[in-house]
Amino acid sequence: MLRYCPMLTEVVHGAYTMLRSCRALELAMADFYEELALLHQEQMEMVRLWKKTAREEMNHAAQFTLLLDTMSDQISEIRADTLTLEKIRLAIATTRDSFHQHPPTVREALVAAIAFEEAMSCFHADQIAAFDSPRPRTLFKAMMAADNDHVGALRSVLAKSP
Numbered sequence: 063m064l065r066y067c068p069m070l071t072e073v074v075h076g077a078y079t080m081l082r083s084c085r086a087l088e089l090a091m092a093d094f095y096e097e098l099a100l101l102h103q104e105q106m107e108m109v110r111l112w113k114k115t116a117r118e119e120m121n122h123a124a125q126f127t128l129l130l131d132t133m134s135d136q137i138s139e140i141r142a143d144t145l146t147l148e149k150i151r152l153a154i155a156t157t158r159d160s161f162h163q164h165p166p167t168v169r170e171a172l173v174a175a176i177a178f179e180e181a182m183s184c185f186h187a188d189q190i191a192a193f194d195s196p197r198p199r200t201l202f203k204a205m206m207a208a209d210n211d212h213v214g215a216l217r218s219v220l221a222k223s224p
Contacts, residue, residue, distance in 0.1 A: 077137035077191065078130065083147040084190075085126035087182060090154040092119035094178070097158045101165045108168055111219060115175075115212050125201060133198050142190035150181050172220040179213045 095116035102108040157174055166174065193199050 076140045077135075079144055080137075080140050080142050080147070080191065081126050081130045083142075083144045083151070084185065085123050085130070087147055087151045087154070087185070088119050088123035088126060090151045090158075091178060091182070092116045092123065094154050094158045094175070095119060097162060098166075098171050098175070101161060102168060102171070105168065108219075111215065115216070118212050129198060129201070133193075136194045136198055137191045138194050139192035140190065141192070142185060147185060150178070150185070153181075154178055169220065169223045172216055172223065176213060176216050176220065179216065183213075 093116075095112045099109045099112035099116065102112065157178075161171065161174075191198075
């Protein structure tokens with residue numbers, strides 16, 4: 063017979079809330095990159111980079127959805143502050159809206175994107191949660207590697223831009 067355990071319920075609820083916040087952050091970044099693709103539509107190389115990076119962010123959001131649906135009960139400890147995640151998400155949305163009103167140069171957009179990616183790198187699930195099994199850890203290590211790849215791509219383009 064299962065007994066009610068308030069501590070376990072609190073951890074599962076916290077994990078669910080944290081995963082939802084992480085997914086919202088990834089979706090905000092995808093929207094940010096989609097906006098940049100529209101703003102730089104005359105520069106096909108940048109459109110391709112922005113769209114590719116937006117798809118990667120959507121893939122990350124889908125991975126958080128998978129975790130929400132199947133693995134949130136495998137988190138044994140939360141090491142993240144969802145308020146901080148929300149502040150970053152709001153900063154991304156505010157910057158996207160500001161860029162919509164006052165389109166940035168490619169260089170300005172790249173600098174902002176890299177700054178957001180660096181801020182988000184501290185909030186990967188393998189760093190902000192302890193898991194009961196290795197499966198989620200493996201998933202998030204793959205996500206982290208993909209993030210490093212697209213941050214590297216953004217930095218490479220920035221290094222070439224005037």
